[in-house]
Amino acid sequence: MVRFLNKIAGGWILLLLILTILATGLARYRGGSAAVVLAGQRATSAELLEMQGELQQDKIFIFELAHRFSKIIQLDFGETIRKEPILPLIFSGFQITLLLSGIAALGSLIYGVGLAVLANIFTGSKRILIQFNYLILSTPVFIIALFLLVMFALYWPLLPPGGTQLSGWMILPALSLGSKTGCRLFLFADEFFEREYSKQYVKTARAYGMSRANIIFPWTAKNIALPVLNYWLIDFASYLAGAAIVESIFSIPGIGYLLLQSLHQYDTNLMLGILIMVSLAVYSVSIAQEALDHWYKRYSGK
Amino acid sequence: MKKTKFVRYWPAFILLAAFILSFIVPAPVINLGKAWCLPSLTQNPLGCSPLGQDLALLILSSLKETLLIAIAGRCFALLLSVLGFFAAWQGGQFIESSLLRLSDALLTLPALLLALAAGFILGSGRISMILAIAVSEWAVNQKWLIGRLREYSRATYIEAARSGGAGKFFIMVKHFSPPLREDVGLLFFLFFPGSLLNVTALEFLGLTASERLDGLGYLIAAYRDAIFLYPHVVLFPAVSLVLVILLAVLAKDVLQKKKYSS
Numbered sequence: 001m002v003r004f005l006n007k008i009a010g011g012w013i014l015l016l017l018i019l020t021i022l023a024t025g026l027a028r029y030r031g032g033s034a035a036v037v038l039a040g041q042r043a044t045s046a047e048l049l050e051m052q053g054e055l056q057q058d059k060i061f062i063f064e065l066a067h068r069f070s071k072i073i074q075l076d077f078g079e080t081i082r083k084e085p086i087l088p089l090i091f092s093g094f095q096i097t098l099l100l101s102g103i104a105a106l107g108s109l110i111y112g113v114g115l116a117v118l119a120n121i122f123t124g125s126k127r128i129l130i131q132f133n134y135l136i137l138s139t140p141v142f143i144i145a146l147f148l149l150v151m152f153a154l155y156w157p158l159l160p161p162g163g164t165q166l167s168g169w170m171i172l173p174a175l176s177l178g179s180k181t182g183c184r185l186f187l188f189a190d191e192f193f194e195r196e197y198s199k200q201y202v203k204t205a206r207a208y209g210m211s212r213a214n215i216i217f218p219w220t221a222k223n224i225a226l227p228v229l230n231y232w233l234i235d236f237a238s239y240l241a242g243a244a245i246v247e248s249i250f251s252i253p254g255i256g257y258l259l260l261q262s263l264h265q266y267d268t269n270l271m272l273g274i275l276i277m278v279s280l281a282v283y284s285v286s287i288a289q290e291a292l293d294h295w296y297k298r299y300s301g302k
Numbered sequence: 303m304k305k306t307k308f309v310r311y312w313p314a315f316i317l318l319a320a321f322i323l324s325f326i327v328p329a330p331v332i333n334l335g336k337a338w339c340l341p342s343l344t345q346n347p348l349g350c351s352p353l354g355q356d357l358a359l360l361i362l363s364s365l366k367e368t369l370l371i372a373i374a375g376r377c378f379a380l381l382l383s384v385l386g387f388f389a390a391w392q393g394g395q396f397i398e399s400s401l402l403r404l405s406d407a408l409l410t411l412p413a414l415l416l417a418l419a420a421g422f423i424l425g426s427g428r429i430s431m432i433l434a435i436a437v438s439e440w441a442v443n444q445k446w447l448i449g450r451l452r453e454y455s456r457a458t459y460i461e462a463a464r465s466g467g468a469g470k471f472f473i474m475v476k477h478f479s480p481p482l483r484e485d486v487g488l489l490f491f492l493f494f495p496g497s498l499l500n501v502t503a504l505e506f507l508g509l510t511a512s513e514r515l516d517g518l519g520y521l522i523a524a525y526r527d528a529i530f531l532y533p534h535v536v537l538f539p540a541v542s543l544v545l546v547i548l549l550a551v552l553a554k555d556v557l558q559k560k561k562y563s564s
Contacts, residue, residue, distance in 0.1 A: 015407035025423050138548035140499050142506045143522065143540045150529055241412030245503055259415065260507060263422040275419060279410040286410070 013073075015279055020069045023272040028061055068272075077273035081265060086273045089258065094277060097247070097254035100170055101239035104178030109232055111178070112185025117221070119186075120193045121213045130190070133183040141242045145176035145249045162251040173250045177242045181235050188231050192224040226296050233289035237282045313552035314491075320546065324366035330355035338532050349534040352525070357535065360521065361542050368505065368517035369546070371428060372497040375435025380486055382436065383443035387451055387482070391474055402448055405441035413438040414500055421509040431509065435497055443489055450485055454478055484561075491557045495550040502543060518543045 043051070059067070071078060077086035115133075119126045136144070152172060153161035160166035193216075196202060205215050244256030251257070255274055262270035333354035341349040341357075348357035390398040408416065417438035424430030454460060454477070463473055505519030516524075518539050525535040 012407075014403060015410060018404075018407065022419055022423060134551060135544070135548065138495070138551050139544045140502050140506070140519070140547070142503065142519070143544065146522070146526060146529070146536070146540075154530065237410075237412040241414035244415060244418065245507065248507065259418070263418065264508075271419060275411060275415065278412065278415060282410045282412070 012283070016072055016276065017069065019272055019275050019279075020065060020072055022275075023268040024061065024065045024068055028064075072272065072276065075276075077276075078269045080262075080270045081267045086270055089270070090255070090273050090277050093253060093255040093258045093274075094281075096164065096252060097240065097243050097256065098281075100174055100177060100243065100246075100252070100254060101236075103170055103174040104181070104239055105232070105236070107174060108178035108182035108185055111182035112232075113189050113228060115182075115186045116189035116193060117216060119190060120216060123212070126190075130187065133186050136179055136183045137187075139180075141176055141180060141245050142249060144179050145173070145246050148172045148176055149249065162249075164252055169250075169252070173246045173252060176246050176249075177239055180242070181232075181238055184235065185228065185232060189224060189228050192227055193220060196220045196223055226293070230289055230293060233285055233292070236285040240278050240281065310556055311553070313549040313556065317546065317549045317553060320362075320365060320549075321369050324362045324369070327359055327362050329363055330359040338528075338535070340532075341534055348538045349532075351535060352528070357538055361518070361539050364516060364518045364521050364539065365542065365546065367428075368498065368501055368519065368543075371431045371435065371517065372494065372501045374432045375501065376439065376490055376494055376497050378432055378436035379439040379443055380490060382440050383447050383489075384482070384486060386444050387447040387478075388474060390448055390451055391455070391478070392470055398448060398451070401444055405444045405448075408441035409445070413442075413496070414503055417500055417504055418507065418509065421504055426509065431501065431504065434504065434509070435500060438500065439493060439497060442493065446489060447482075447485070450482070451478075454481065488557055488561050491550075491554045495547055495554060498547050498550055518546075 075087075077090070079085055080089065115129060119129050149161060149172060152159045159172050160169045161172075163169060197220075201219065202215055205219075240255070242256075243254055244259055246252070247254045247257040248260055255278065259271065259274045261267075262274065330351070333350075336346070336350045336354035337352055339346055339350040339354070341347060346356050346358070348361065351357055351360050386401050390401055417434040420437045421430055421434035424433055460473060460477060463477060468476075502517060502519035505517040506523045508523070521539045522536055522543070525532075525539075529536045
């Protein structure tokens with residue numbers, strides 16, 4: 001246990017250090033700077049120097065790094081370049097992104113597993129379904145999002161095109177976000193079904209004349225449940241990555257949109273805070289997935 | 303027999319042909335008189351861009367940029383991982399566990415977000431895009447290769463070589479290099495579709511390779527507002543991009559099946 005905790009803490013501190021170096025590097029060596037964003041393009045060099053002093057960009061790199069790291073360790077992200085406190089900003093963004101990711105994750109689970117079960121009961125259309133899912137997997141998220149936006153918000157105005165004000169705002173973004181994970185889950189579950197079908201118990205049941213549906217529900221589905229659930233949890237990071245694209249297309253003020261904004265404005269404190277919170281979320285999910293795996297192995301005596 | 307062996311690699315060959323073709327065709331010329339022209343069989347089969355450039359040529363030149371960055375990014379990530387592999391073998395347990403810990407830490411960040419942050423730090427440009435892709439993909443390659451290192455070093459023939467007095471460097475060159483070459487080749491194709499998706503996503507989000515010539519993701523982002531009036535300027539680049547990624551996925555599958563069946 002102590003070793004496990006030590007591993008987690010060690011990994012975390014290392015990650016925090018890498019991210020701090022990344023953010024301090026951004027502030028220091030990037031072509032533009034937060035001072036230019038705040039002072040404007042026409043600011044004089046004296047005004048820029050004053051702004052840099054206010055933003056504490058006039059320190060020596062190593063001291064700035066140490067100062068920032070000591071604050072980050074205490075989860076004190078400070079303020080944005082526009083003097084807004086960062087933590088509430090991140091939490092409000094996270095709420096939206098987590099809601100979106102939750103709906104997308106649930107939808108992808110229903111789509112992936114449901115379709116895999118159907119494809120393995122009615123095997124006639126399986127090949128076409130596999131090809132279709134490959135096609136969706138090969139389509140970048142932004143193309144899926146643009147396609148859905150054009151079809152269901154502009155051509156047939158059935159759903160809101162963006163923002164979070166109108167009801168049903170999350171349907172199109174969640175569909176875009178969950179589409180690829182759903183396809184991956186389908187292919188993964190289908191492969192597991194195939195593996196199960198080659199096992200002796202299925203062959204025996206088939207020899208006794210049982211239908212595929214009757215084999216899937218008491219036995220096969222139970223056997224593939226854990227690997228599918230594990231895979232579903234492992235894929236959690238892809239929702240947060242996809243959120244940056246989907247939220248920028250649908251103008252949703254989630255964590256991805258905030259991250260892009262922070263990068264465009266050279267707001268290193270905000271960027272650092274977002275990346276740390278994202279990694280914390282992914283870390284937590286991977287620990288939950290490990291615990292689930294561990295529990296199942298103990299429970300089933302494997 | 304040999305013919306069938308090569309035929310199954312058709313997705314990789316088509317991808318390679320498209321890449322070579324993108325270097326051969328001339329660069330699209332600006333001709334404002336033809337701006338937004340619709341597809342026609344005789345002159346511009348895919349229509350024209352808002353600047354009157356032939357869309358087919360524009361797609362090919364953008365494809366070159368996207369593929370170039372994805373390939374170079376993957377190569378660079380693999381190079382770093384191979385160096386890490388050798389360092390872990392030479393340096394022993396400490397370097398091996400440090401590299402594993404570092405890659406574990408980086409893996410908690412989604413690759414796209416990491417590439418986005420790294421890309422913005424480095425600024426626009428081909429080199430910075432390549433570095434951003436390499437940084438975001440290094441961790442997964444490194445973890446895989448360290449896993450392979452553990453497998454190799456436990457093999458009986460390696461133990462025999464060590465007890466026979468062979469040095470670490472000799473074992474690395476003589477015994478690790480041949481299987482490592484195969485692993486690196488597989489790794490390249492295994493994550494290549496993901497690299498392509500990341501490169502196009504970065505381009506779409508505004509991290510472009512250069513101001514003069516941009517990738518397919520940028521092309522789609524730049525013309526997306528014209529999708530209702532001139533759908534061809536978005537549709538054709540989008541279809542080409544999907545086809546290219548699909549070919550990369552199919553090539554990956556063929557190699558993966560070959561590796562695991564053997």
